[in-house]
Amino acid sequence: MNKLYLILLVAMISSNTLANDKALINKAKQDIKYQMKDPTSVLFRNVHVVTNSVGRKSVCGEVNAKNSYGGYVGFKDFYNTSIVTDSDDRKFFNLAGCSGKDVELTAREYNLVENICYLNLTFIKSIYIDGLDSDTAYSKLQVSSPTKEELISELSKFSQDESHVRSLKYAPQVYSDIYIGQCVRNNKNIK
Known part of the structure; x- marks a missing residue:
């Protein structure tokens, strides 16, 4: 029964x-x-x-x-x-799981790296364009990851090449797109 x-x-x-x-x-x-x-x-x-x-x-x-x-x-x-x-629609299609689990997980990993790169760039812009100090720039992000130390390390790498600083100041949107692409490629083996 x-x-x-x-x-x-x-x-x-x-x-x-x-x-x-x-x-x-x-x-x-x-x-x-x-x-x-x-x-x-x-x-x-x-x-x-x-x-x-x-x-x-x-x-x-x-x-x-x-x-x-x-x-x-x-x-x-x-x-x-x-x-x-x-490509933005394709990203969300993949994140929704419509292309299968493997593609979704790769898209999630890519999305995470892209978000970290965006936070790095926002931190750098806050310092070079908005003129904020690192403490204020970090608190403006309201995140726990990446850490302030990781962001300062990225800022240090960025600051070593004066052409990056000039490009960011004179063509912020163009440089932002280039920076995000390079950052993602440098941090993950994603093509």
Whole structure:
């Protein structure tokens, strides 16, 4: 008798999960359709629900629809309610777990390194552009990692090349993009 109850319980939980997944899929499909020029032409394939390594569920798949000229544009990846159109979208598609666990974990590692590089750059900018001292610049970040010592070490490396300082002062946005790219490459074997 206990086995029968256990089987029924497992069946109920499974059907509840499937129902929740179907609801997520239907909601994502509706939201994607509303973004299209011709919602009646939308085609979906490979649509499924994934749970990534941090426990978040996402709807992943491919979508195709007609453009203003009436022709199909080709299948594009989507996750939840976003169609992948650029590298930022691809990053979030991968972080959602839509490309598989290995790609997601690599994306998480890359994202972590990129965030640390961004914090390094913010610290350096606070000192060279805003004129703050290192204590004030560090407290402005409101983080525990990287440590103040790690940031000062990065600042020391940065300060050794006067061309870096000049580039940051005269073209901060361009230099910022270059710095983040170089920092990520130097800190991880990510291409």
